[in-house]
Each structure stands twice: as C-alpha cells, then as structure tokens.
Amino acid sequence: MLEVKDLHVTVEGKEILKGLSLTVNPGEVHAIMGPNGAGKSTLSAVIAGNEGYEVTSGSITFEGQDVLEMEIEERAQAGLLLGFQYPVEIPGVKNVYLLKAALNAQRAARGEGEMPAPEFMKLVREKLAYMKMDPSFLQRAVNEGFSGGEKKRNEILQMLVLQPKLAMLDEIDSGLDIDAMKVVAEGVNSLRDSERAILMVTHYQRLLDYIEPDYVHVLVDGRIVKSGDKTLALELESRGYEWVTEESAA
Amino acid sequence: MSGAQTFLNRLEERVSERQAASLPEPTWIVARRQAAAARFEALGFPTRRDEAWKYTDVRRIGEGDFALARDAAFSKAAAAALTLPIEAIRLTFVDGLFSAELSDLSALPSGASVEPLSQALADNHEAVGGALGRLTGVEFSPFSALNTAFTEEGAVIRLAPGTVVELPIVLQFLSRANDAAVMSHPRVLVQAGARSQATVVEHYVGEADAANFTNVVGEILLERGAILNHYKLQEAPLGDFHIASLHVDQGRDSRFTSFNINLGGALVRNDLVSDLNAQGAEASYLGLFFAQGRQHVDNHTLVNHNAPTTFSNENYKGILGDRARGVFNGKVIVKRDSQKIEAYQSNANLLLSDRAEIDAKPELEIYADDVKCSHGTTTGQLDEKAVFALRTRGINEQTARGLLTLAFAGEVMEQVTVDAIAERVERTVAGKLPERFNLTELVDASLNEVHDTGLGEE
Ligand SMILES: Nc1ncnc2c1ncn2[C@@H]1O[C@H](COP(=O)(O)OP(=O)(O)OP(=O)(O)O)[C@@H](O)[C@H]1O
Ligand SMILES: [Mg+2]
Numbered sequence: 213m214l215e216v217k218d219l220h221v222t223v224e225g226k227e228i229l230k231g232l233s234l235t236v237n238p239g240e241v242h243a244i245m246g247p248n249g250a251g252k253s254t255l256s257a258v259i260a261g262n263e264g265y266e267v268t269s270g271s272i273t274f275e276g277q278d279v280l281e282m283e284i285e286e287r288a289q290a291g292l293l294l295g296f297q298y299p300v301e302i303p304g305v306k307n308v309y310l311l312k313a314a315l316n317a318q319r320a321a322r323g324e325g326e327m328p329a330p331e332f333m334k335l336v337r338e339k340l341a342y343m344k345m346d347p348s349f350l351q352r353a354v355n356e357g358f359s360g361g362e363k364k365r366n367e368i369l370q371m372l373v374l375q376p377k378l379a380m381l382d383e384i385d386s387g388l389d390i391d392a393m394k395v396v397a398e399g400v401n402s403l404r405d406s407e408r409a410i411l412m413v414t415h416y417q418r419l420l421d422y423i424e425p426d427y428v429h430v431l432v433d434g435r436i437v438k439s440g441d442k443t444l445a446l447e448l449e450s451r452g453y454e455w456v457t458e459e460s461a462a
Numbered sequence: 463m464s465g466a467q468t469f470l471n472r473l474e475e476r477v478s479e480r481q482a483a484s485l486p487e488p489t490w491i492v493a494r495r496q497a498a499a500a501r502f503e504a505l506g507f508p509t510r511r512d513e514a515w516k517y518t519d520v521r522r523i524g525e526g527d528f529a530l531a532r533d534a535a536f537s538k539a540a541a542a543a544l545t546l547p548i549e550a551i552r553l554t555f556v557d558g559l560f561s562a563e564l565s566d567l568s569a570l571p572s573g574a575s576v577e578p579l580s581q582a583l584a585d586n587h588e589a590v591g592g593a594l595g596r597l598t599g600v601e602f603s604p605f606s607a608l609n610t611a612f613t614e615e616g617a618v619i620r621l622a623p624g625t626v627v628e629l630p631i632v633l634q635f636l637s638r639a640n641d642a643a644v645m646s647h648p649r650v651l652v653q654a655g656a657r658s659q660a661t662v663v664e665h666y667v668g669e670a671d672a673a674n675f676t677n678v679v680g681e682i683l684l685e686r687g688a689i690l691n692h693y694k695l696q697e698a699p700l701g702d703f704h705i706a707s708l709h710v711d712q713g714r715d716s717r718f719t720s721f722n723i724n725l726g727g728a729l730v731r732n733d734l735v736s737d738l739n740a741q742g743a744e745a746s747y748l749g750l751f752f753a754q755g756r757q758h759v760d761n762h763t764l765v766n767h768n769a770p771t772t773f774s775n776e777n778y779k780g781i782l783g784d785r786a787r788g789v790f791n792g793k794v795i796v797k798r799d800s801q802k803i804e805a806y807q808s809n810a811n812l813l814l815s816d817r818a819e820i821d822a823k824p825e826l827e828i829y830a831d832d833v834k835c836s837h838g839t840t841t842g843q844l845d846e847k848a849v850f851a852l853r854t855r856g857i858n859e860q861t862a863r864g865l866l867t868l869a870f871a872g873e874v875m876e877q878v879t880v881d882a883i884a885e886r887v888e889r890t891v892a893g894k895l896p897e898r899f900n901l902t903e904l905v906d907a908s909l910n911e912v913h914d915t916g917l918g919e920e
Contacts, residue, residue, distance in 0.1 A: 260854050261853070261854065262850065263850075283853075283858075284850065284853040284854055284859075285853045285854075285855075285856050285857060285858045285859065285862075287854075288853070288854055288855055288856035289856040293854070293855070294854055296851070299851075300845075300847050300848055300850075300851040301848075302845075302848045302851065302852070302866070303869060304866070304869025304870060304872040305848075305852075305865050305866065305869045309865060310852065310855060310857070310865075313852075313855075313857045313861060314855035314856050314857050317856040317857050317858060317861070318856045321856070353869075354851075374855065
C-alpha cells in the first residue's frame with residue numbers, strides 16, 4: 213500500500229535521507245528504529261507533506277497514487293495520517309472542532325455527507341472513553357496546556373476517529389508512563405486489521421511489547437541499513453546501534 | 463470650491479427645503495446648526511497632519527459630493543435579508559431617514575421609550591435638547607460639527623429608572639445602492655435611568671453596491687447603577703464611508719459594555735469615549751475589526767477615569783488581509799486623585815497578508831499613584847505550524863486558515879451573547895466553512911441527546 217523508493221531528501225541544503233526504500237503492505241505493522249538524527253521523523257514528515265523538506269529524487273506511492281503530487285490534506289483524506297512526535301498546540305481551536313472538521317473533510321473526499329451531530333458525538337465519546345480521556349478534553353483547545361502524555365493520547369484519539377489506512381506514529385511512546393503507554397498501545401492495536409497498516413518510529417522495545425511489529429527496520433544516516441522481525445528490536449535493545457552500522461559498512 | 467463648501471451647500475439646500483415645506487425647527491436647533499456649520503467651515507476636514515487622524519486619510523470623503531437622501535423606500539424582502547434574525551425592538555433608517563414600515567416597536571415594555579429623533583423633537587423638543595449634544599459637541603471633531611449641522615434624524619432611547627428591557631433594541635441603518643451617493647448624519651441618544659438595563663444594537667448594513675457616507679454621533683448617559691450592553695455591528699457595504707463617534711457618560715456603579723465589531727465599509731473610523739465620572743463605574747470595551755481588500759478601519763478609544771474606584775477593561779482584536787489597513791489607538795487617562803482605579807487594555811492584531819498593515823498605539827496617561835494599569839499590543843501572523851497540523855488531519859487549507867482566524871477572534875467572540883451577531887461574524891471572518899463553526903451548543907445538545915437515549919453509556 214505504501215511504497216517508498218530510493219528517497220532522497222534535503223533540508224536547507226543538507227541531505228537527510230539518502231536513498232531510503234520501504235514497502236508496507238495492508239495488515240502489516242512496521243517499526244522504525246535508529247539513532248537520534250538518523251532521519252526517522254524526516255521520513256514521516258515527508259510522507260505527511262511537510263513543505264520544509266525537499267525531495268530531490270525517489271518516489272512515494274500510496275495505493276498507487278503519487279503521494280508527492282498530493283496536497284497535504286489530500287494525503288490525510290486518502291487515509292495517510294501522521295501522529296506527531298511533538299504535537300502542535302492550537303490555541304482557540306477546540307478539539308471537537310478539529311475532529312468534526314477533519315472527519316467531515318474525509319467524508320466529503322469520499323463523496324459522503326456530514327455525519328449527523330448525535331452520531332458524531334456518540335462516536336467521539338466512545339473513542340474518548342477508549343483512550344481514557346475525560347469528555348472535557350473536547351471543549352479544550354487542541355493540545356493547549358496538555359501534558360506530554362495527554363498530547364500523545366490526543367493524537368491517537370484523532371486516529372481512532374479518522375480510522376486511517378496507514379497510521380504513522382512518531383515516538384508515540386515518548387513521555388508516557390506505563391499506564392498511559394498501555395492505553396495508547398491499546399488504541400493503536402484497535403486500528404490493526406487486515407486492511408490497515410501501521411508505521412511507527414520508536415527508540416524503545418517497551419512499546420513493541422504492546423504493539424507487536426511484523427517488521428523492524430534500522431534507519432541510520434538516512435538509509436535503512438537492516439530489516440528483520442521483532443527479534444531485531446530485542447537485539448538492538450541489548451546491543452545498541454553500532455554493530456548494525458558496522459555490519460552494514462562491512 | 464473647497465470640499466467642505468460642497469457639504470455646506472448641501473446643508474443650505476436642506477435648510478431651504480425645510481423652509482419651503484414649512485417644517486419649522488426649534489430655535490435652539492437652528493442656533494446649534496448655524497454654530498456647528500460655522501465651526502465645520504473653520505475646521506474643514508481633518509488631514510493627516512492632525513494627530514488624531516495621522517493614519518486615516520479622509521480625502522475620499524471630503525472630496526466627495528454626497529446628495530441628501532430623499533426617501534426611505536426599501537423593499538421589505540430585501541430588508542428582511544439584511545435584518546438580524548432576532549426578536550427585537552427595532553428602528554430602521556434607510557440612508558439615515560426613518561422607515562416606520564421597517565420598524566417594530568410592538569414589544570416595547572412600559573418605562574422604555576424608543577423613538578426616531580424627528581418624533582421625539584416633534585413631541586417635546588425641550589426634553590431632547592438638554593441631553594442632545596451634551597457629550598459630543600462640535601469641538602470633538604470636524605465630523606461631529608458636520609453631524610450637528612445636519613441634525614435631523616436618529617434614535618432616542620429613554621429608560622425610566624429601574625426599567626429592564628429584555629429584548630435587544632436594534633437600531634438598523636440600511637445603506638441603499640442609489641444612483642448618486644448620499645450622506646446621512648444620524649444621532650443616537652440613550653438616556654438610561656438609575657438601575658435600568660438594556661441591550662442596544664447599532665447595526666449598519668446595506669445593499670452590496672451602495673457607496674454612501676454615514677456620519678453618526680452617539681451619546682449615552684448612564685445614571686447610577688444603569689447597565690447597558692452596546693453592540694455595534696458594522697457590516698456596511700464595501701463602498702460605504704463610515705465615521706462614528708460614541709460618547710458615554712457613566713454615573714456611579716454604572717456598567718457599560720461595548721462590542722465594537724467592524725467588518726464592512728471602505729473607510730471606517732470609530733471613536734469611542736467613556737467618562738467614568740463616579741465611583742464604581744465600569745467600562746468594558748471589546749472590539750473586533752476585520753478588513754480585506756483595500757478596506758481601512760480605524761478605532762480610537764478613550765477612557766477617562768475621572769473618579770476614584772473606577773474600572774476599565776479593553777480587548778481589541780484586529781484581522782487584516784490583502785492590502786487592508788487598520789489603526790488601533792487606545793487611550794486611558796487617569797485623573798489626579800482618581801485612586802484605586804483599574805485599567806487594563808490589550809490589543810492583538812493578525813496580519814493575513816504581507817501587504818496588510820496595522821498602526822497600533824496604546825496610550826496611558828496616569829496622574830494618580832494608587833492604580834493598577836496594564837496595556838499591551840501584539841501583531842503577528844497565523845501560525846503556519848498549526849495550519850500544517852490541521853491540514854495533516856485532512857482539513858483543507860482554506861478551512862484551516864478560517865478556523866485559526868476565528869480562533870484568534872475567539873476571546874472577543876466568546877463574550878458575544880447575541881447569537882445572530884456571532885453568526886454574522888463567523889461567516890465573514892472564517893469565510894465559507896464546511897459546517898457551522900460554533901459547535902458549542904450543538905455539542906451540548908447532542909451530548910444531552912446521547913444521554914437521553916442512553917447511547918453513550920456502554
Ligand atoms: N528544519 C530543519 N533544519 C535543519 N536541519 C533539520 C531540520 N529538520 C531536521 N533536520 C536535521 O535532520 C536530521 C534528521 O532529523 P530527524 O528529526 O528526522 O531525526 P530523527 O531520526 O527523527 O531523530 P530523533 O530520534 O532524535 O527524533 C537531524 O540532523 C536534524 O537536525
Ligand atoms: Mg524524530
């Protein structure tokens with residue numbers, strides 16, 4: 213469903229991704245690990261459409277469509293959704309507005325009408341309960357004054373309402389205590405089915421205990437240098453990244 | 463012929479028309495008219511060399527030739543489309559002339575009187591004469607002098623002590639698309655007796671192609687404990703020139719809240735002045751201006767803390783797109799011996815384009831020492847990170863910008879309690895949003911619905 217081929221990306225003249233390729237099929241969960249500054253967030257940001265990055269060569273397709281030709285919002289409407297490593301605070305825009313506007317935009321793109329208010333509220337309340345979030349969060353401005361953990365839950369809440377085909381989660385586990393981690397992981401797991409896929413960036417094996425990946429990739433210096441199954445994550449946890457770098461250099 | 467002379471000629475025209483129609487006038491009006499005309503002639507239109515008009519060039523008005531309105535004809539259907547859809551006590555003026563047909567005073571409670579100025583003068587001109595012009599004289603500005611010279615029509619609202627008017631009193635000023643541009647110089651006079659309460663809405667709106675000049679002067683006298691909410695919703699046609707001053711005299715423990723919302727007009731200037739003359743008097747100024755294209759909107763406010771233990775709080779938000787220009791000048795003067803006062807002022811502006819401009823200037827003059835005062839002004843752009851974040855949720859760019867622009871206006875808009883006004887603002891400011899933006903009520907309603915049907919309880 214997602215095909216990244218030989219992707220080269222630069223930021224302010226500096227090359228960050230240096231020929232990255234990745235294929236994600238429906239039903240799969242992929243984890244991307246790697247040292248700080250390797251380009252993990254860059255990858256997901258480019259897929260989501262962040263205009264600060266320049267794609268110098270390579271391609272990204274999603275369900276056969278050229279992602280790089282799509283507007284930011286079209287990508288989301290097509291089912292490509294990014295959960296941010298650092299969710300943005302949006303003063304004055306209530307969470308419930310964002311959810312409603314986003315859901316209706318997605319429905320409009322599919323040629324569907326707006327969801328009636330009672331149905332929408334029922335859906336949102338269910339998802340809030342699932343994320344163990346108080347309904348008062350709906351009336352609060354998006355992420356404003358939220359704790360780190362609350363911001364991350366809020367990202368997943370959006371995912372649960374919008375039901376993306378491919379959810380990209382950038383360090384969704386950072387800043388979470390163990391209980392919050394379980395809640396977030398459960399939320400993410402509820403998105404898993406044979407039609408959907410998940411691409412998550414993490415530094416920690418702990419998240420992978422809760423969301424079991426089918427594939428683990430190691431991203432170092434702008435390239436995927438090693439891929440394996442979930443045991444690779446365990447190995448990285450105990451041995452660090454250096455041996456992978458050395459192995460791939462050899 | 464100088465610009466000012468054109469206006470004076472129109473005045474003569476009007477005076478001789480009145481004489482021909484044998485519409486006599488009280489001598490005090492004639493005397494004031496003459497004095498005001500002389501004053502205006504001496505002053506001429508303000509120029510940018512005048513400190514108060516430094517950023518607002520009114521040559522387009524001064525060099526214009528505005529005819530006098532002849533009739534107040536306006537189709538009922540067309541008026542209905544412009545009227546705020548709220549139950550109200552309503553006076554309608556078309557190009558400044560009173561339209562009985564489009565007015566409705568049926569819900570007026572006892573103790574309250576709402577009349578066109580012409581009627582109030584005809585009934586008992588002496589009762590009007592004392593109050594009219596007491597606050598805003600010909601010295602205030604050349605425009606107030608011009609207005610006084612033309613004094614003829616407007617609205618007079620009088621509330622007997624203790625009268626509470628539940629329904630809003632709407633003064634609707636319709637601007638008509640005429641063959642030749644016209645001018646009007648309405649007066650608004652509100653006399654609120656002790657402990658009376660009311661909401662007054664001045665609504666300026668009109669036909670899209672209109673290009674008229676409105677020069678309104680308002681005076682509000684609040685006696686002890688009176689509470690007045692004043693909304694100005696200025697959504698005049700984009701070709702209209704709109705000059706307004708509103709002067710409020712506040713007695714002990716009176717409370718005045720102004721919502722000054724400006725969305726329309728080609729060239730707009732508002733002066734809002736409160737005199738807090740006795741302890742406990744409180745003025746809240748909430749303002750929102752939104753200008754696009756080449757609109758120019760200037761807001762000058764002045765709060766005079768003339769007595770100890772008086773309070774003022776001001777929050778103005780400006781949103782400027784395209785090549786629009788805005789001016790905010792907020793002045794607070796605390797007199798010597800006006801101790802224990804609190805005066806807060808804030809102004810924030812949002813520039814939606816590189817070519818939009820704002821001149822913002824807070825001015826505090828404090829001659830007492832035991833006071834709490836603060837002021838601040840900021841100007842910025844939409845947060846592009848937030849635009850991006852919203853777009854990554856599938857919300858299109860235009861909607862994202864609309865949501866964020868409305869969010870900026872939110873602090874002021876949240877306090878607007880007349881829904882029809884909030885809706886007008888949302889539609890104008892946010893552009894075409896795919897759904898009703900103000901979801902709060904909807905959400906509350908549907909929450910209750912979910913409870914009632916037990917749907918949300920699993
Ligand atoms: N806007 C930018 N301007 C300059 N450099 C940038 C910019 N964005 C990213 N970079 C650089 O690109 C490199 C990759 O950053 P990226 O955020 O993708 O790393 P990461 O793998 O997600 O790291 P971490 O594990 O710390 O989150 C870093 O060296 C970073 O400093
Ligand atoms: Mg990162």
